[in-house]
Each structure stands twice: as structure tokens, then as C-alpha cells.
Amino acid sequence: MAAPEGRRGLMARVAVWRGGTEVTLEAVALPEPGPGETLVEIDLATVCGSDHHTVSGRRPGACPSVLGHEGVGRIVGTGQRVVWGVTVSCGTCDRCLRGLTAKCRSLRKLGHEAYQVAWPLSGTYATHVLLPAGTAVVPVPDTLTDAVAAPAGCATATVMAALERAGSLRGRRVLVVGAGMLGLTAIAAAADAAAAEVVVSDVVPARLELASEFGATSTLSAGQGIGPVDVAMDFSGAAPAIEAALGALDVGGSLVLVGSVSPGPAISVDPESIVRGWRSVSGVHNYERRHLEQAVAFLADSDRPWAELVEEPVGLDRVGDVLTRELGRPRSSVRPRED
Known part of the structure; x- marks a missing residue:
């Protein structure tokens, strides 16, 4: 992406993470969008747990960078209210042509790229974000x-x-491991999909209480025995929890791994058990445009108390605070504009 020209001298404000706990506020010329690009003024950004992991060193990430990849805002020039995907794909490589744009050969990701002149408005902890061509909007x-x-x-x-x-x-009998933001979403979605049971496992008692509000039929603390299930989804990334979920699969059961996005210890797998039990293990990382469309439709139709999972917003000047402190709720939030 070539360095964009300024938009009539107007400026955006960005919170730049510079390593450790250091976050600086900087001004960036507001660009004129190029072909296929979309400039969005951000109304609210929520803080994904992966950003906490990046800042704490648990997850590798480009530095310096403008973090943040969850947000909602309005397209500059039209006022259309939108959300956008986290990935930027080329649309022409073999993976894109196979429908795996989330694993594009030249993939870039919102909130994950190095802070640079060519694309300074690349994360949501900013007043504006420039969405390149190839971003789902x-x-x-x-x-x-x-x-x-x-x-x-x-x-x-x-x-x-x-x-x-x-x-x-x-x-089907469904097990959800980890009742953070993703886990709570999976619980509600499984309940809405007419699952026979939605069993939830987590190490935090407060999360298990929330799980019941979002559709869990039963909850288990870590270490408690799990009965046979047909589908297990892991959002924890914790090796012992994954092994327990795999061991809980009934004949024909499947395990979907989502939370293992950082290096961790290997798990023990008995191939004979997988073969004789017709069991399957698969992984999901990122998503396709249709999943974002489904997400908006799901939230629009849901009557769960989603807003209660998000803390009151802070300004850009406090991004460093919300990235380094313990969360009271599954999501912190940032309101970038100074109204």
C-alpha cells in the first residue's frame, strides 16, 4: 500500500503501542481512500484478550503498532454504520480461490501490523481506521x-x-471450554441452535455464573468429570482442558479447537481412540466474510445481555490502562472521539 495523501489537512489520532506498557498518542494525516479502500470513523472499539496477551508478552506481535481489531463506526463520506473483518486478503492466491481467504498467502491483519507510514491507520485504538481492499465490511x-x-x-x-x-x-450434547467472550457467544449460539445440552467448563466461578445466563444447561469447574458429549469447542487454549475435552467425546464426536493461538505444551492423543471412535479434531483461526455477516445477524436477533459484558468506554489516553489491568468484564472498550 502506497503512503496515502492527506485528506485536506485533517488529522486522526492513534494510540501507538511501543512495547511493554508504553502507549503514545500521535497524530496522523487523514488519508483519501484509494481504490477499494474504506475510511471509517470509529465510534467504539472493544479490547480483545489477544491484545492483553500481546502487551504482556504471552503472544508475539509487531511493535510499534496500533493494536485493536474489534470496532464499529461509520464510513467517512456516507455515514453508513459498519463493522469490518480482521483479515485483509489478496483474493487471487490459491488459498483465496479455495475459499480460505482467512489464510491468504499475503495475509495482513487489522491491529496486528507494524506502525508505518504506508498504513498508519491499521488498528481500532484510533479515531479512524483505513480498511484496505480485501477487508470484509x-x-x-x-x-x-x-x-x-x-x-x-x-x-x-x-x-x-x-x-x-x-x-x-x-x-446434540455440546461442551464449551472457556467462558470468556468467545465461550459465552458459543454458549448462546449453541442454545439457540437447539442443542440438547450445553455443558460449560471454566476455572473462574464468575464466568460460570455468566454461562448460566447465556444458555448453559450445566457448568463444571476445572478438574470435574465431564460426561460423554457429541461436540466440544475449546476457547481456553489450555492443554489439560483440551485433553479433557477430547477424552469426553462420545463415538462420532468432534472437537473444534479455537483458543490455541499461542505456543503451548503438546497434548497427548491416542490415535486408536480417534480411529475406533470415529472422532475428529479440527481447528479454526480467523474467519470468512460470511461468518461476519452471520455474526451481525446473530446479534441482531439475540436477546442475551451482550452489553453487560462490555465495560464503560475510556478515551484514547487510557488505552495503556485497559491493556495492562485485569478485566472486570470480558471486554473493555475505548471511545476514541472527544465529543
């Missing part, structure tokens, strides 16, 4: 509040991809 109905809509671009869409991978949940 999906309209949002005004019935969805900012706090409900913003997580669609990561948490909700990723869960939609995981559910697609799992197949129909109607009448």
Missing part, C-alpha cells in the same frame, strides 16, 4: 448498540466459523 443495523456490535468483528464471527466447523448442533 458489513453494515450494522442501528438497533445494535455500539457495545453489542463492536465484538462482531472478532469474537462473534470467530464463533460463527467454529459452529460451521462443528456442524448441526440440534439435539
Whole structure:
């Protein structure tokens, strides 16, 4: 992407993460969008757990960078309210042509790229974001509040991809491991999909209480025995929890791994058990445009208390605070504009 020209001298403000706990506020010339690009003024950004992991060193990430990839805003020039995908794909490589744009050969990701002149408005902890050609952009109905809509671009869409991978949940016994934002979304989606049971496992008692509000039929603390299930989805990334979920699969059962996005210890797998039990293990990372569209539709139709999962927003000057402190709720949020 070539360095964009300024938009009549107007400026955007960005929060640049520079390593450790250091975040600086900087001004960037507001660009004129090029062919296929979309300039969005951000109304609200929510803070994904992966950003906490990046700042704490648990997850590798470009530095310096403008973090943040969940957000909702309005297209500059039209006012259309939208959410957008986390990935930027070329659309022409072999993977894109196979329908795996989330694994494009030249993939770039919102909120994950190095802070540079060519694309400084690359994350959501900013007043504006420039969405390159190849980014999914999906309209949002005004019935969805900012706090409900913003997580669609990561948490909700990723869960939609995981559910697609799992197949129909109607009448099936479902295990959800990890009741953070993604897990709670999966719980609600599984309940809405007419699962026979939605069993939830987590190490945090407060999360298990939330799980019941979002559709869990039963909850288990870590280490408690898990009965046979037909589908298990792991959002924890914890090796012992994954092994327990795999061991809980009934004949014909499937395990979908979502939370293992950082290096971790290997798990023990008995191939004979997989073969004789007709069991399957698959993974999901990122998602496709259809999953983002499904995410918006799911949230628009849902009556769960999604807004209660998001803390009151802070300004850009406090991005460093929300990236380094413990969360009171599954999502912190940032309101970039100074109204």
C-alpha cells in the first residue's frame, strides 16, 4: 500500500503501542481512500484478550503498532454504520480461490501490523481506521448498540466459523471450554441452535455464573468429570482442558479447537481412540466474510445481555490502562472521539 495523501489537512489520532506498557498518542494525516479502500470513523472499539496477551508478552506481535481489531463506526463520506473483518486478503492466491481467504498467502491483519507510514491507520485504538481492499465490511443495523456490535468483528464471527466447523448442533450434547467472550457467544449460539445440552467448563466461578445466563444447561469447574458429549469447542487454549475435552467425546464426536493461538505444551492423543471412535479434531483461526455477516445477524436477533459484558468506554489516553489491568468484564472498550 502506497503512503496515502492527506485528506485536506485533517488529522486522526492513534494510540501507538511501543512495547511493554508504553502507549503514545500521535497524530496522523487523514488519508483519501484509494481504490477499494474504506475510511471509517470509529465510534467504539472493544479490547480483545489477544491484545492483553500481546502487551504482556504471552503472544508475539509487531511493535510499534496500533493494536485493536474489534470496532464499529461509520464510513467517512456516507455515514453508513459498519463493522469490518480482521483479515485483509489478496483474493487471487490459491488459498483465496479455495475459499480460505482467512489464510491468504499475503495475509495482513487489522491491529496486528507494524506502525508505518504506508498504513498508519491499521488498528481500532484510533479515531479512524483505513480498511484496505480485501477487508470484509458489513453494515450494522442501528438497533445494535455500539457495545453489542463492536465484538462482531472478532469474537462473534470467530464463533460463527467454529459452529460451521462443528456442524448441526440440534439435539446434540455440546461442551464449551472457556467462558470468556468467545465461550459465552458459543454458549448462546449453541442454545439457540437447539442443542440438547450445553455443558460449560471454566476455572473462574464468575464466568460460570455468566454461562448460566447465556444458555448453559450445566457448568463444571476445572478438574470435574465431564460426561460423554457429541461436540466440544475449546476457547481456553489450555492443554489439560483440551485433553479433557477430547477424552469426553462420545463415538462420532468432534472437537473444534479455537483458543490455541499461542505456543503451548503438546497434548497427548491416542490415535486408536480417534480411529475406533470415529472422532475428529479440527481447528479454526480467523474467519470468512460470511461468518461476519452471520455474526451481525446473530446479534441482531439475540436477546442475551451482550452489553453487560462490555465495560464503560475510556478515551484514547487510557488505552495503556485497559491493556495492562485485569478485566472486570470480558471486554473493555475505548471511545476514541472527544465529543
